[in-house]
Amino acid sequence: MTADPPLVLDIDGTLTRPERWGIDPRVFDPIREWDAPVVIATGKAFPYPVALCHFVGVPELVVAENGGVVYTGDDVHFTADREAAQAVVEEYRARGYSLGWGPEDTVNRWRETEIAVNLEQPIGPLREIAAAHGLEVVDTGYAYHVKDPSPNKGDGVETIADYVGIDLAECVAVGDSMNDVSTFERVGRSFAVANADEAAKAAADDVLDQQHADGTLTVLDRVRGSE
Numbered sequence: 001m002t003a004d005p006p007l008v009l010d011i012d013g014t015l016t017r018p019e020r021w022g023i024d025p026r027v028f029d030p031i032r033e034w035d036a037p038v039v040i041a042t043g044k045a046f047p048y049p050v051a052l053c054h055f056v057g058v059p060e061l062v063v064a065e066n067g068g069v070v071y072t073g074d075d076v077h078f079t080a081d082r083e084a085a086q087a088v089v090e091e092y093r094a095r096g097y098s099l100g101w102g103p104e105d106t107v108n109r110w111r112e113t114e115i116a117v118n119l120e121q122p123i124g125p126l127r128e129i130a131a132a133h134g135l136e137v138v139d140t141g142y143a144y145h146v147k148d149p150s151p152n153k154g155d156g157v158e159t160i161a162d163y164v165g166i167d168l169a170e171c172v173a174v175g176d177s178m179n180d181v182s183t184f185e186r187v188g189r190s191f192a193v194a195n196a197d198e199a200a201k202a203a204a205d206d207v208l209d210q211q212h213a214d215g216t217l218t219v220l221d222r223v224r225g226s227e
Helices: 025-033 046-054 083-094 123-132 152-166 177-184 200-201 212-224
Strands: 007-009 040-043 063-064 069-071 076-078 115-117 136-139 144-147 172-175 189-192
Touching: 007 046, 007 177, 025 046, 025 212, 040 046, 040 152, 046 063, 046 189, 063 115, 063 152, 069 152, 083 144, 083 212, 123 144, 136 177, 152 177, 172 177, 177 189, 177 200, 189 212
Parallel strands: 007 040, 007 172, 040 063, 172 189
Antiparallel strands: 063 069, 069 076, 115 144, 136 144
């Protein structure tokens, strides 16, 4: 029997329910039972994908914060720092805007290298301020991420692959957003779920008919034992 290919999976929009929020629990068992490395590559703050690996029961191979933090299972690599993003946010607030997450802001509380802003907040001034600081704003469909333009998910996936000994040409990736394009460009085969944005669809090898976790589960069924 042939082995499963290594996987690179996004979280939001890819492992979630159609109503957008909350991971679909149907993905847990297939990921746990996968007999090749599974890399979780997300825009979420570092603790979230680590916790997901704990709950699913797979080794912690994580690209977080759009490539700002990379965890190989042994070493944590920071490819950016939060200082510049914090300066952008302070100026944004000084102009009378809010991050939109409430006073406790658990979205950013543990974020190491970037800052996320709620999609309900105005993006125009955010982009303007970020550009003045040499940063970019990435719209993932779930938040606006103020980040260093250099780090990306694809670089993080490559770091993990080099460390763990994964052949990227054998990898299968599933995602839904422009922040997954850099991953799609590096792996052997890439899938965009039906709810993906146009950038992800254009970069993917295959665009699925199914949305969110339904799409990802379809991919897992299709590629299991294909390598």
